[in-house]
Amino acid sequence: MTTSTHYIGRFAPSPSGPLHFGSLVAALGSYLQARAQGGTWIVRMEDLDPPREMPGAADDILRTLEAYGLHWDGGVMYQSHRHDAYHAQIDAWLANQQAYYCQCSRKQIKEAGGFYPGTCRDRHLPATDSAIRLKVDQPVTRFVDQLHGTMHIPAALAAEDFIIRRRDGLFAYNLAVVLDDIEQGITEVVRGADLIEPTGRQIGLYRLLGHPEVSYLHLPLAVTENGNKLSKQNHAPAIDKANPNPALIAALRFLGQQPPADLAASSTAEILRWATEHWQLSKVPNTTAITLGF
Structure with missing residues (x-):
C-alpha cells in the first residue's frame, strides 16, 4: 500500500x-x-x-x-480480482459486530419510509439468504468538495446502515471503492x-x-x-x-x-x-x- x-x-x-x-x-x-x-x-x-x-x-x-x-x-x-480483500474486511466487521445480516426486502424498506430503519440490527440473523449491512454509528452529513465547497448529505441517508454485500453475494460499490482507493x-x-x-x-x-x-x-x-x-x-x-x-x-x-x-x-x-x-x-x-x- x-x-x-x-x-x-x-x-x-x-x-x-x-x-x-x-x-x-x-x-x-x-x-x-x-x-x-x-x-x-x-x-x-x-x-x-x-x-x-x-x-x-x-x-x-x-x-x-x-x-x-x-x-x-x-x-x-x-x-x-479483489474478492479476498473484501471478504476479509467483511468477516472482521461481522466478528466484532460492526456488521450484521439483514433479510429486509426493498419493498419493506419502501414501506418503512424509503430509508432502512435498522430492523435487523439486533436480530442476529443467519447468513443464509441475507445481505450484510454496516452499522453507521457516526453519520457523515457534510464534506468539502474541491469544486463545490461544503456539500450537505440528508440526515436520514447519512444515518442509514448501508449494504456492503448484497443478498446475491455481490460486493457493494461503497465497500470496494474505499478498500481499493x-x-x-x-x-x-x-x-x-x-x-x-x-x-x-x-x-x-x-x-x-x-x-x-x-x-x-x-x-x-x-x-x-x-x-x-x-x-x-x-x-x-x-x-x-x-x-x-x-x-x-x-x-x-x-x-x-x-x-x-x-x-x-x-x-x-x-x-x-x-x-x-x-x-x-x-x-x-x-x-x-x-x-x-x-
Missing part, C-alpha cells in the same frame, strides 16, 4: 459498455488534475457486477483511453457529480478503518436536453476511437477550459500537453450538470 504524499488520482469505469462523452469528461478531468500536479494517474476496472457487464467492454475501454492519449501509470486493477494510495477522487451522495458513506468507511480520507472533486455531469445523464444505460453513443480530436476538444470546453481554435488540428499528445499546462480547476463550471449543446 502506498503511503506517499505524492498526488495519486484514478479513473475507475465499470465495463458495462463503451466509453461515451460523459465518461470521457470524467477520464479527462481526473487525468488533467493528476498530470497538472505532476502526479500519478491510475486506471481501475470496477467489474463488481457481472450481470451488468458487457463482454469485451473492459478491453474496449482501455483501447479507447489509449486512442485518446490518456495513458495510465502501472497496471490496471480489476475489482473482480486505500490499497492504491489514492489521494484525490475526481469523478462525476452523480456520485456525490455516497461520498458521506465512503468518508465514514475511511474513518472506521482508521485511514486518512481522500479529497473529493465532483465534475459536472453531461446531460441531454430532457435532463437525462449520458450513460451506458441510456444508450449514450460511444466516442470515436478513430477520430478522437473533436471529442477531446469538446470535453475540454465542457470543463471550462479554452483551447485555441487551431489546437484541434494538432495530435492528441499535443492537445493533452496544452491541456495539462493550462489546466485551471477554477474555470470548471461550479454546477452538477451541464446540458449538451451538440
